[in-house]
Amino acid sequence: QVQLRESGGGLVQAGASLRLSCAASGRAFSSYVMGWFRQAPGKEREFVAARTWNNTMTVYADSVKGRFTISRDIAKNMGYLQMNKLKPEDTAVYYCAADERYSRLATLYASWGQGTQVTVSS
Secondary structure, three states: OEEEEEEEEEEEEOOOOOEEEEEEEEEOOOHHEEEEEEEEEOOOEEEEEEOOOOOEEEOOOOOOOOOEEEEEHHHOOEEEEEEOOOHHOOEEEEEEEEOOOOOOOOOOOOEEEEOOOEEEEO
């Protein structure tokens, strides 16, 4: 399995932008679908976005569509989540994840990072 580590979280004001990074090591990152999930206190882990291993398909949750952009640089073994026009309801711990196949379900992803906190104040 690929090992993942997120970074780039922080405390920002509503309307600001933030870019999260996901560094991959181990098995070739190009062999995996990359997903981003988030989990707020008292809530289940929810799907945010995913991008296929060959960059042929991207999928976004309705709540972030038009504001967030998922991308990856396979040569650098890096994945990214660009978050614009942040809202207080975006506050959560954000996780990058990887698996062999695309899914919106967190339980189907085999590899996870440790999470990075994103807090958006109003």
